[in-house]
Each structure stands twice: as C-alpha cells, then as structure tokens.
Amino acid sequence: MSNCPILWFCAKHGAPIPWHSWRRRPGTRMAAGPGMVLVRRGLYLGGAEAGSAPGALEAAGVLALLSVDVEEPAPPPPGVWTLHVAARDEPGADLLSHLDTCVAFLAAARAAGRAALVRCHAGRSRSAAVVAAYLMKSEGLRFTEAYAAVRAVRPEAQMNAGFVWQLELYEAMGCRVDASSALYKCYRLQRLAQQHPELQGLPREVFAVDPTNTCPASNNEALYRCRKCRRSLFHSSSILTHAEGSGPAAFAHKRIKDPAQRRNDGQDKCSSFFIEPVQWMEPALLGVMEGQLLCPKCTLKLGSFSWHGGQCSCGRWVTPAFQIHKSRVDGIQALPIGGFQTVKT
Ligand SMILES: [Zn+2]
Numbered sequence: 001m002s003n004c005p006i007l008w009f010c011a012k013h014g015a016p017i018p019w020h021s022w023r024r025r026p027g028t029r030m031a032a033g034p035g036m037v038l039v040r041r042g043l044y045l046g047g048a049e050a051g052s053a054p055g056a057l058e059a060a061g062v063l064a065l066l067s068v069d070v071e072e073p074a075p076p077p078p079g080v081w082t083l084h085v086a087a088r089d090e091p092g093a094d095l096l097s098h099l100d101t102c103v104a105f106l107a108a109a110r111a112a113g114r115a116a117l118v119r120c121h122a123g124r125s126r127s128a129a130v131v132a133a134y135l136m137k138s139e140g141l142r143f144t145e146a147y148a149a150v151r152a153v154r155p156e157a158q159m160n161a162g163f164v165w166q167l168e169l170y171e172a173m174g175c176r177v178d179a180s181s182a183l184y185k186c187y188r189l190q191r192l193a194q195q196h197p198e199l200q201g202l203p204r205e206v207f208a209v210d211p212t213n214t215c216p217a218s219n220n221e222a223l224y225r226c227r228k229c230r231r232s233l234f235h236s237s238s239i240l241t242h243a244e245g246s247g248p249a250a251f252a253h254k255r256i257k258d259p260a261q262r263r264n265d266g267q268d269k270c271s272s273f274f275i276e277p278v279q280w281m282e283p284a285l286l287g288v289m290e291g292q293l294l295c296p297k298c299t300l301k302l303g304s305f306s307w308h309g310g311q312c313s314c315g316r317w318v319t320p321a322f323q324i325h326k327s328r329v330d331g332i333q334a335l336p337i338g339g340f341q342t343v344k345t
C-alpha cells in the first residue's frame with residue numbers, strides 16, 4: 001500500500017522534516033541529485049534515475065515521491081509519501097483525469113514542508129506535464145507560462161502533443177477537472193473515438209439516458225422534443241456549449257484564427273445544438289464515422305453526426321459533432337408552479 005494516497009494523512013509516519021530547515025542546516029546539501037532538477041523550492045522533476053542512488057532522496061530532502069509510469073516504482077524509503085499514476089507517454093494516454101489528484105498530492109506535501117520529486121521514465125513528458133499542471137494551479141500561470149518555467153530548468157522537457165492538449169483543456173476548465181463540463185465531455189468523446197476506431201461496442205455510459213426512460217421534469221432541466229411528433233430527445237444538460245471564451249481546446253484540430261469570426265461567435269449565431277450522444281442514437285452510430293440523425297419515432301431529419309467534428313453556423317468546429325438543428329426541436333421547461341413553458345431556441 002506504499003502508493004496509497006491515504007498515506008498523506010497517516011500519522012504513523014510522524015512529523016516530516018521541513019525542506020526549508022534542511023536548507024538552513026549547516027552541512028546539508030539542497031542541490032538536485034543525478035537526473036533531477038529543482039523547479040521551485042521543494043519541488044523537483046526528474047527521470048527514472050532521479051533519486052535512485054542510495055541516499056539521493058535524503059540528500060535532497062525529498063519526502064514525497066510522485067511517479068507517473070506504467071510500472072509501479074520500487075518501494076521508497078520509510079516515511080516518504082508516494083503517489084503512483086499509471087500512464088504511458090502516449091498522446092492517447094489520459095493524464096487529465098489524474099491531474100487534480102497529482103496537484104493535491106504536491107500541494108499537501110509542500111504545505112507539510114516535504115520536498116517533492118515528480119518523476120517518469122525519461123523526465124521529459126509525463127513528469128513535465130504534471131509539474132506544469134501544478135504550477136498552473138498553484139501560481140495561476142497560463143499553460144504556456146508553466147511549460148516555459150519547466151523548460152527553463154529542464155530544457156529537454158518535451159510533452160507529447162496529447163498532453164499539451166490536455167493541459168490546454170485543464171487551463172480552460174480553470175485548473176479543475178469538471179467531469180460534467182462540456183469541455184471534459186468533448187475530451188472523453190474524442191478519446192473514445194481514438195480507443196474504439198471501429199466504433200463498435202462503445203461503452204454504455206457514453207450515451208446520455210434516453211429522456212423517454214426518465215421521470216419527466218424531475219429537475220430544472222429543459223427537455224427538447226421532436227418538433228413534428230413531440231418525441232422527447234434530450235435534456236439541456238446534454239448540450240455541449242461552445243460559446244466564445246469556453247477555450248480553444250475542444251476544437252484543437254481546426255481552430256478559427258480570424259478575430260472577426262470570433263467576435264461574431266455568439267449563441268444567436270448558432271443554428272444547431274451540439275449534444276452528447278443519447279441512447280436513441282446508438283443504432284445510427286454503430287460502426288460509422290458520420291451520418292444522419294433521425295427522430296427515432298417519426299424519422300424526421302434532426303441533424304447529423306461526425307466523429308471527426310463538424311462546423312457550427314457560427315464558425316466554430318466542434319469535435320466530435322452530434323448536431324441537432326434548432327429548427328427541428330422544441331424545448332420545454334417545467335415551471336415551479338406546475339405546467340410547462342416553451343424554451344426559446
Ligand atoms: Zn455555434
């Protein structure tokens with residue numbers, strides 16, 4: 001259980017030795033050991049060899065070890081806090097979902113006066129991404145600033161393109177992974193298409209529950225129905241908004257550079273809703289990259305989908321795109337006093 005985050009709070013390891021007192025104590029070295037560099041006071045970055053020499057961690061005052069690697073690292077010296085995140089250095093690897101845990105671990109270590117070492121196999125990509133995320137959160141840096149700060153002390157740091165995209169997303173989410181946000185849902189869907197290129201056997205949890213299977217008006221959500229036959233299609237919580245300022249990351253492949261186009265990017269310019277896939281779409285999505293979305297009851301053409309993404313009338317690209325024309329649906333919302341009102345689209 002040496003990698004259990006619960007160890008952060010375990011009292012049996014006793015009071016840590018503050019790294020600042022190490023620094024002040026005559027005769028002790030604060031210099032980084034082989035293969036590791038000092039990013040901030042009490043925060044080191046390195047490769048697999050970092051701290052591996054006998055006594056190296058102690059010499060640098062490292063009392064918290066965060067490893068991002070496929071293999072679980074060797075047990076650390078007694079009393080050293082550890083966190084292991086299993087992730088490959090591949091663009092498709094999911095680091096984003098672990099960033100909150102990593103950042104909290106480093107924050108807890110430094111708050112307790114424990115110097116921390118973040119390491120991965122080469123000390124170039126995964127560990128650099130985690131340290132950059134920590135700097136973004138703890139110092140309010142933009143991603144580019146945090147990355148530059150890492151490269152200033154470790155010039156060979158080079159994140160893979162997937163991690164760059166994930167850190168841009170992390171910045172767009174305000175340095176907090178919000179699984180209910182449109183940005184995170186788009187991220188999850190894009191990863192899904194990468195993991196299941198044949199688009200068969202998609203996990204059930206990808207699909208939002210069909211509103212015909214849920215209690216009507218159970219909350220404040222608006223319900224959207226087919227304008228022709230009134231079949232319930234999706235709730236407002238399934239809409240993946242792309243209003244200006246929501247960040248560039250969801251549209252990483254085809255960004256709009258023209259500022260004039262950005263200025264005109266408003267909700268009223270959007271003639272479609274982009275939504276997460278809903279259960280009734282499943283037969284249409286099986287095994288194909290793109291196609292039409294038809295009303296499951298009356299077969300009215302509601303819109304289209306493309307795992308590659310699609311362009312909204314406002315000019316934005318959304319990837320992937322499950323696009324419903326606003327003119328084909330009606331929105332209704334339950335009133336607190338009972339009854340329904342029409343939602344303006
Ligand atoms: Zn739009």
Ligand SMILES: [Zn+2]
Nearest residue numbers: 226229295298
């Ligand atoms: Zn219909």
